[in-house]
Amino acid sequence: MESTETIRLRILEAVPGALLEVVPNGAPVGQPSLLVDPEHALAVARFLRDAPGLQFDYCSNVTGVDWLDREEEEIVRDRVAETGGEKKIEEPRKRVRPGYLEVVYHLYSMALRHGPLVLRLRTGNRTDRVRLPSLTPIWRSCEFQEREVYDLFGVVFEGHPDLRRILMWEGFQDYPMRKDYVEPDDYEYEPTPHDDVWEKARRHYPAPTVGSGGETSGNPGS
Amino acid sequence: MDVGLRSELQRHGIFVTTLEELYNWGRSNSLWPLGFGLACCAIEMIAASMARYDLARFGAEVFRPSPRQADLMIVAGTVTKKMAPQVVRLYNQMAEPKYVIAMGACAISGGPFKQGYNVLKGIDRYIPVDVHIPGCPPRPEALIHALMTLQQRIAAESLVGPNRPRHLRRDQPGEFPVPEYGSHDLIPPKNESIWRPPVIVRSG
Numbered sequence: 001m002e003s004t005e006t007i008r009l010r011i012l013e014a015v016p017g018a019l020l021e022v023v024p025n026g027a028p029v030g031q032p033s034l035l036v037d038p039e040h041a042l043a044v045a046r047f048l049r050d051a052p053g054l055q056f057d058y059c060s061n062v063t064g065v066d067w068l069d070r071e072e073e074e075i076v077r078d079r080v081a082e083t084g085g086e087k088k089i090e091e092p093r094k095r096v097r098p099g100y101l102e103v104v105y106h107l108y109s110m111a112l113r114h115g116p117l118v119l120r121l122r123t124g125n126r127t128d129r130v131r132l133p134s135l136t137p138i139w140r141s142c143e144f145q146e147r148e149v150y151d152l153f154g155v156v157f158e159g160h161p162d163l164r165r166i167l168m169w170e171g172f173q174d175y176p177m178r179k180d181y182v183e184p185d186d187y188e189y190e191p192t193p194h195d196d197v198w199e200k201a202r203r204h205y206p207a208p209t210v211g212s213g214g215e216t217s218g219n220p221g222s
Numbered sequence: 223m224d225v226g227l228r229s230e231l232q233r234h235g236i237f238v239t240t241l242e243e244l245y246n247w248g249r250s251n252s253l254w255p256l257g258f259g260l261a262c263c264a265i266e267m268i269a270a271s272m273a274r275y276d277l278a279r280f281g282a283e284v285f286r287p288s289p290r291q292a293d294l295m296i297v298a299g300t301v302t303k304k305m306a307p308q309v310v311r312l313y314n315q316m317a318e319p320k321y322v323i324a325m326g327a328c329a330i331s332g333g334p335f336k337q338g339y340n341v342l343k344g345i346d347r348y349i350p351v352d353v354h355i356p357g358c359p360p361r362p363e364a365l366i367h368a369l370m371t372l373q374q375r376i377a378a379e380s381l382v383g384p385n386r387p388r389h390l391r392r393d394q395p396g397e398f399p400v401p402e403y404g405s406h407d408l409i410p411p412k413n414e415s416i417w418r419p420p421v422i423v424r425s426g
Contacts, residue, residue: 167340168340169403171403171405172405172406173405173406174405174406176339176340181339183339184406184407186343186407188343188419188420189420190336196337205422207424208424
């Protein structure tokens with residue numbers, strides 16, 4: 001298979017105006033991915049499926065990632081005029097990078113036996129600009145998996161033939177795989193609570209107050 | 223009846239019993255399970271009904287595809303919140319007397335998925351369970367043991383008096399409310415009349 005950078009250049013030739021970015025991967029596998037802008041995603045996908053030498057005819061996996069608002073620190077270099085010349089200053093400045101939802105597609109070619117090529121699509125933010133084009137018209141195997149991403153992350157796929165919830169029921173309002181999902185508070189006794197469960201255990205069964213006298217103090221459930 | 227007299231009569235070829243014993247003997251040896259499985263425990267349940275473990279020895283091999291013909295519900299596997307109303311509805315559709323075996327860690331408590339957003343933390347939150355089997359999944363022997371435990375319970379039931387079983391009492395419900403899909407969770411999240419969270423009594 002051609003390298004991701006070569007594929008990017010080929011796409012740019014075929015789909016003028018597409019905004020593409022190769023996202024490097026710091027993990028040992030070093031598998032880079034291709035960030036595609038939502039406006040041209042359908043055209044890019046069609047090209048990847050049909051272009052000779054690429055022929056990504058099989059989308060094996062669609063998944064979602066929830067990126068929260070992140071505070072990034074960047075060092076701003078500046079020159080300040082000073083008496084007797086200039087002085088370089090470096091000051092760290094913090095800025096908040098707004099969060100977004102990301103949908104990741106893994107593409108393979110059955111015909112040419114290569115892959116995977118990883119596509120990423122990002123929404124505008126996590127609340128109201130969550131619409132992305134559906135790639136189900138290109139790869140039919142995306143249908144259920146995009147429904148799952150819609151169900152669990154809340155990404156709305158435009159052009160999807162049958163966009164309904166698939167795992168949770170109709171009328172369910174939350175998106176359980178989002179990082180800020182708050183699950184219903186139906187904690188019950190757990191013999192070995194840990195981490196978050198330990199916090200819940202302390203909230204539901206508070207320790208007896210010191211000096212209350214009795215060793216079996218009261219009803220912790222109340 | 224005196225046990226000694228009964229065995230003495232049996233030795234002479236006279237078999238004496240009570241209507242209650244005969245009735246319970248017949249019921250406990252013809253438990254017809256409802257043929258439905260929810261997850262991997264169902265595979266063990268199927269194995270228990272096949273030739274190697276041979277549930278037919280206990281009269282419980284007739285898995286019925288209709289709740290109207292079944293009198294034992296084996297909740298075999300993870301009960302998701304999406305599936306829970308259907309399980310309760312199937313239970314309500316079964317005719318009395320009816321019994322429930324909760325099979326496996328998921329059915330009795332939610333198991334490894336207990337802290338998840340989508341799994342019911344035990345079917346005994348909505349319907350009364352007669353026998354719980356721990357295990358992930360329980361082996362067919364465990365299911366057979368649960369069935370034998372249930373048979374002993376049925377055989378010990380007294381048909382008259384204050385301890386008579388539920389299906390002979392008018393004040394006990396045979397149907398339980400079916401939970402509804404809410405916007406965040408099932409409504410209600412548990413049936414308060416049959417299930418309450420455990421109360422911890424701390425010492426020291």
